[in-house]
Amino acid sequence: MNNRLSTASRIITVICALSLIGMLIFPIWRIELSAPQYPEGLELKIYANKLGGDVEVVNGLNHYIGMRTLHENDFFEFTVLPYIIGVFVLFGPVAALVNRRWLFITWVACYLLFALVALVDFYYWEYNYGHNLDPAAPIQVPGMTYQPPLIGFKQLLNFGAWSVPGTGGIIFTGVGLVLVLLTWRELRRKNRSFINVRTKLTTAAIITMVFVSSCSTGPQPIQFGKEACDFCKMTILDQRFGGEVITQKGKVYKFDDIHCITSFLRSDNSEKTKNAGIYLLNYNTPAKFVKSGEGFLLRSSELHSPMGSNTAAFATEADREQSKQQVNGENVLWNNIKQ
Secondary structure (H helix, E strand, O other), X not given: OOOOOOHHHHHHHHHHHHHHHHHHOOOOEEEEEEEOOEEEEEEEEEOOOOEEEOHHHHHHHHHHHOOOOOOHHHOOXXXXXXXXXXXXXHHHHHHHHHOOHHHHHHHHHHHHHHHHHHHHHHHHHHHHHHHOOOOOOOOOOOOOOOOOOOOEEEEEOOEEEEEEEOHHHHHHHHHHHHHHHXXXXXXXXXXXXXXXXXXXXXXXXXXXXXXXHHHOOOOOOOOOOOOEOOOOOOEOOOOOOOEEEEEOOOOEEEEOOHHHHHHHHHXXXXXXXXXXXXXXXXXXXXXXXXXXXXXXXXEOOOOOOOOOOOEEEEOOHHHHHHHHOOOOOEEEOHHHHOO
């Protein structure tokens, strides 16, 4: 009995395996590019067997900086990846049907090994394309390479590159997390004949914590004197004004003035306003943030903010009233000035 999977593990194993079919339908990875000349942004989608999105536009840009153009025939991965995914899809139900713990653990081990190899292969692909540049390219910047980030955001000249999993990649990651938890659960069952309620609650708590931590986002430190405002393009210097807008995808836009934040939000009502949070710099505690809807705002011509909004944010009403005694100003609400 100790060598067999529990009924719940067998059912979840089959569900996880069949979920991997989504990797054959949806993009596994996405690379998003944004620049002033492309206000709508560009997107490169990587599927299991093809490339999608703005491939031709990206290839045109690659020509100017000496990067190789992207062609599906250049990637042997597109030939073998659908078959590898198919094997994992079939392996799961077989492991559940045979109902042997060692076979299930073998499947999970192969799955995790494949994930590691895929990441290394993807990094090598990005490195190769970002470093092997044509010496006769029209645009050459000495010492500059154009390797996109493996995951996250990176600035490449005037382009911001954002690399994130697509729907297929999210499915792959989610299935991996569930399989790791199932493996841990089954290994514990090997030495025990039952699992108490506390263990089940702990497992649920771990899943919840992983999910919450993966979705949470917050403000990032601003490198004053080095980073530029994403709206007016001026260098961010004053630590008392401005703030950040964080999108639902986790991308962070930084600004030197509340005026730039509100102008940025008004500039695109479809994408940029789909934000996960707006944070304003705390006037009384430079370089620290206060959430826009929770802060207390003061507008005064005597504040002299970088781009003329002359509006400062405070963490508490007492802080605002204290500053109000020093400058002649009026209280304002965030909901009023952002419209």
